[in-house]
Amino acid sequence: EPEVTQTPSHQVTQMGQEVILRCVPISNHLYFYWYRQILGQKVEFLVSFYNNEISEKSEIFDDQFSVERPDGSNFTLKIRSTKLEDSAMYFCASSDTGWNQPQHFGDGTRLSIL
């Protein structure tokens, strides 16, 4: 069964450094998403991406964050200058249409900021 893959599974970074989290969405899907889950809290929406542009973003997704689809298969989340509070599980998801269709999630990248 097709799946969303994320790399790396765990990323440790010094505060203030840039980090790029990578995702390969399901191949025929057109909508891509990033979510995060801080330890002990609920899964929170960050951003959705369609047709090479951001279609929706949350308040969390400030100027420190950016997303990109650099080629036909990868979808990346960049955090420019990491803070301690960016430590979380980051999940990538994809769906074939934007509405009334399930989003399929990867296994996540655990980001630890030191």
Add this chain to the structure above:
Amino acid sequence: DQQVKQNSPSLSVQEGRISILNCDYTNSMFDYFLWYKKYPAEGPTFLISISSIKDKNEDGRFTVFLNKSAKHLSLHIVPSQPGDSAVYFCAANTNSGYALNFGKGTSLLVTP
């Protein structure tokens, strides 16, 4: 802001019995609802969904019920199996947005 609430953090059920997981929501604009299952160290796995035009959707052992007037949905698992032990998340979105709003999850333990 908790638009989707799962008020039971945990539930324990015997194998073979019914598991009922509950979810309440506050946003009347939500019109699509989903249940996800999550094992440790894995991402949420889609289980079943329901559109607001329906009040029930069934897929094998899993049935989701939606009560729009009460802003409540539930997931029934019959019969429960030990492999069903996981955290279950309720999620919802509106037809004007892409973001899924998640509940905090209910940890289900199915004992032999």
